[in-house]
Ligand SMILES: [Fe+2]
Ligand SMILES: [Fe+2]
């Protein structure tokens with residue numbers, strides 16, 4: 001008992017001294033479990049997140065936009081891959097992690113259960129959804145677990161164009177024809193609140209937060225990140241002449257932040273529970289890709305084995 | 315990490331960003347054989363001209379890409395300037411973007 | 412047909428192959444058989460779309476009517492698309508996608524190599540970049556075809572079925588009409604008989620390593636170069652051109 005206590009003290013001392021934890025280091029079982037849960041949820045979000053945006057690749061309105069969108073969605077696949085690899089350093093196989101997603105056991109960011117209904121949604125997703133994700137990811141570049149932090153540094157570098165391309169789409173639409181402007185405003189109206197929900201429950205209601213902060217897995221609270229996101233995004237919306245769909249939104253001189261209205265947590269919980277507009281479609285699509293890819297993966301293994309055998313015989 | 319024989323094995327990837335510099339570990343991925351591991355590493359880890367040579371390391375051996383392949387492996391990323399944030403025109407006055 | 416007209420038509424033929432193939436490959440994005448391969452396919456799609464954009468822009472300049480790459484991609488009707496029928500074929504299973512790419516790559520690489528020596532400086536410059544990409548593409552599709560052919564029984568059957576289904580569309584790749592002959596005469600384009608010889612050599616080498624049978628030439632499809640396509644092209648365009656058609660004149 002004292003041994004574990006000592007190890008835990010040493011572990012916490014390392015964290016407090018801002019040293020990274022590496023895969024072979026001793027770590028509390030709860031730290032490992034917490035990380036596996038968080039990293040794999042994050043990985044699933046990247047991969048499921050490809051679907052709503054992939055939905056518009058074939059309909060992108062110019063070749064420039066099409067190339068950008070392809071490159072953007074491709075990056076998200078890469079992010080999923082980096083994160084699955086980071087999770088693997090903690091002793092879980094990618095297969096196991098993915099099986100948990102496919103069976104519906106593991107969660108992913110609920111935002112991707114909303115549909116992309118118009119081209120403007122591709123703008124809104126890049127601007128708001130990637131924008132919100134970046135807030136979180138920049139913080140995670142300094143997370144205490146080494147492989148996770150390193151994956152995040154790489155991801156953040158790649159993410160920097162994602163938000164900009166989305167905002168650019170919105171800016172062009174907002175300056176376009178009345179129909180285009182309406183399209184942009186409608187997308188902002190639909191994506192605003194779900195984007196705020198991406199930061200997770202309020203600090204008071206966040207079950208994993210306190211421990212995550214102590215272990216420096218997280219370094220800023222959900223509410224802090226959400227507030228910064230709102231302050232930045234409101235200004236960006238003003239610049240392009242779109243309005244934030246929140247009648248309670250008001251600059252507060254005293255706090256130097258925006259005050260804003262109430263999030264509909266019932267909707268959030270409902271989508272998390274599986275009852276969002278596209279939960280079924282997303283999981284079905286992932287399962288279909290996985291199932292139809294099975295023979296491909298088997299063939300590659302079978303061929304590699306044959307080749308290795310031939311090489312040995314030679 | 316997985317011992318299941320039905321899964322593609324895991325490879326550690328080392329990328330050399332410039333001649334004269336060391337191969338640096340960049341992460342890992344899955345592949346059925348060394349050649350596929352190299353090709354996957356090219357697509358996963360060098361989309362932004364990060365590399366000019368790749369090593370893939372399974373549990374027991376190191377395999378490296380052919381220097382002759384460098385041009386065809388990496389030059390195709392040259393003209394994808396839209397992957398960089400500076401490619402985009404931001405409206406005047408927009409902050410934190 | 413004037414020389415410039417022929418060059419415009421020839422450039423569009425080159426461009427449309429890449430444009431339509433990249434559209435098809437883009438359909439896989441997010442649905443690939445494994446994450447690593449999803450990324451690889453998208454890289455191919457991006458290479459193709461990059462080359463298509465260069466060629467379309469050049470075609471617009473040749474035409475001299477101020478049409479941009481987007482005007483040519485999004486505002487031409489079916490009958491004005493000049494791609495080979497091979498590239499418009501549906502993705503099917505992954506074996507069909509790989510075989511379609513392999514057959515195209517085995518044609519595209521020697522073509523790009525030959526175009527390096529084109530008397531048209533712009534086409535030669537575009538080919539300079541395309542050659543490196545095409546080398547990589549051919550390696551990627553050959554490797555996968557060999558894996559499938561010499562993999563499991565199921566993968567072998569799927570690969571052979573895809574070859575048998577798609578073989579007829581290789582006819583379209585090598586048809587030389589009067590536009591093409593004019594281009595050969597002007598030193599712009601290579602004689603397709605030479606490209607066919609390189610194609611045959613690649614196909615034979617790869618198929619033998621893959622333990623797959625080369626289908627015999629039966630009825631060979633043609634007409635793509637004249638804008639006579641299969642029914643599926645209309646659906647590709649309906650999707651691809653939707654926004655430009657629905658909001659005429661808008662900027663995106
Ligand atoms: Fe991402
Ligand atoms: Fe992103």
Ligand SMILES: [Fe+2]
Nearest residue numbers: 049076130133
């Ligand atoms: Fe994302």
